[in-house]
Amino acid sequence: MLKLLAACTLMLFFGVSYAQGTGVPSTLPVAAVADPAAPVTTKLDPVAATKAFMNRLQGEAREKSDAYAEGGYWLLLWNLLYGLAVVWLLLSRGISSRIRDFAERRTRRKNLQTLLYVLIYIPLTALLEFPLMFYQGYYREHQYGLSNLSLMSWLGEAGIGLGVSMVLMGIAITGLYAILRRVPQTWWAWGTVAGAGFLMLVVMVAPVFIAPLFNTYKPVPDGPVRNDILSLARANGIPADNVYFFDASKQTKRVSANVSGMFGTTRISLNDNLLNRTSPPEIRAVMAHEMGHYVLNHVVKHMMAFSLVLLGGLLFIKFSWRWAEARFGKQIGVRGIADPAGLPLLMALFSVYMFLATPVLNTIVRTAETEADLFGLNASREPDGFAEAIFKLAEYRKLEPGAAEEFIFFNHPSGYSRIFAAMRWKAESIK
Numbered sequence: 001m002l003k004l005l006a007a008c009t010l011m012l013f014f015g016v017s018y019a020q021g022t023g024v025p026s027t028l029p030v031a032a033v034a035d036p037a038a039p040v041t042t043k044l045d046p047v048a049a050t051k052a053f054m055n056r057l058q059g060e061a062r063e064k065s066d067a068y069a070e071g072g073y074w075l076l077l078w079n080l081l082y083g084l085a086v087v088w089l090l091l092s093r094g095i096s097s098r099i100r101d102f103a104e105r106r107t108r109r110k111n112l113q114t115l116l117y118v119l120i121y122i123p124l125t126a127l128l129e130f131p132l133m134f135y136q137g138y139y140r141e142h143q144y145g146l147s148n149l150s151l152m153s154w155l156g157e158a159g160i161g162l163g164v165s166m167v168l169m170g171i172a173i174t175g176l177y178a179i180l181r182r183v184p185q186t187w188w189a190w191g192t193v194a195g196a197g198f199l200m201l202v203v204m205v206a207p208v209f210i211a212p213l214f215n216t217y218k219p220v221p222d223g224p225v226r227n228d229i230l231s232l233a234r235a236n237g238i239p240a241d242n243v244y245f246f247d248a249s250k251q252t253k254r255v256s257a258n259v260s261g262m263f264g265t266t267r268i269s270l271n272d273n274l275l276n277r278t279s280p281p282e283i284r285a286v287m288a289h290e291m292g293h294y295v296l297n298h299v300v301k302h303m304m305a306f307s308l309v310l311l312g313g314l315l316f317i318k319f320s321w322r323w324a325e326a327r328f329g330k331q332i333g334v335r336g337i338a339d340p341a342g343l344p345l346l347m348a349l350f351s352v353y354m355f356l357a358t359p360v361l362n363t364i365v366r367t368a369e370t371e372a373d374l375f376g377l378n379a380s381r382e383p384d385g386f387a388e389a390i391f392k393l394a395e396y397r398k399l400e401p402g403a404a405e406e407f408i409f410f411n412h413p414s415g416y417s418r419i420f421a422a423m424r425w426k427a428e429s430i431k
């Protein structure tokens, strides 16, 4: 559940993230349409216009962008394998069963035993996984020039993140083991219900209690941009109180905005990089995309879809546990699925499932992103601003992946697909 929780929380902060612009002016080629019967008109050719954007990123810059994306694909595999190695270490050396024995000596109450186990297990695995986390979150981000964090600030944020996950995982895993003990036959069904409820609660409180631990959220500063954004919000039925502005530049160079929260806490947040580094049409286009997530209720729809993915994961654990316990149970000192000493094994099975479910999760999110793109184009009527903003993503997102690559790895449509959608909208709507 650790991985799913992390994945869901991340995905619910739908980041439409942008890197700093190249300053190249957007001039789009206009192709003549040969129709002798009609008066002489010119119509934009969306394919040629998209191609012109693609041609703007060539050579070393294109290679760097592709390398960052492709390295990210490999990291999915390295994360899985590294995580499995950590599990093997904890189980084969008897560390996990010793933590359980320690918890049993401290208290007789089963829930407290599980909680104590989790509060030792989470920081221990974080420590063992630190080298990969450091490479991925700090070294690599600096290598590609995307991070603004000093080592001390990065470590500070990692520490806060660890604290948050100890609280959330402490609750989630203690709850899961209580269910495993009480309803051993149907735990997977009750686990899905409880897991969905818990995720909903986390998503609801995240903007109020978790996001402010990392950034300061304020109303959008006064000025023409604020008026533009609030006008767009009013036109789309979004209360002005639900639009925020935050200081992301202390962490990253990426320009971004997101929708977070659920029911009463739903809000749109734009970061200071977006405000400082892009033109007003780009800001309008990006904010209209975020408003699409809001108006189309993507947070609620994602919760439903992720709950089904969770159900699949718990069923996967139910069936694969039998095999795993028969194969390893005795030698690792685990007394059954309801024994917290088996948590690393349970997590290992779940991480294999999540790895295999990558294309499913990405497709759920990518589908909503395509909808938000179309909503945003219609609401802002800024196809050029949107295409420019998307083009800036190419500093860290591959512009032109293959079809299978986009399906498996992309949680947003590719730069090509999104710019093409903008140019198609322009060709059909502005005549």
Ligand SMILES: [Zn+2]
Residues within 6 Å of the ligand: 014, 015, 016, 289, 290, 293, 369, 372
């Ligand atoms: Zn989005």
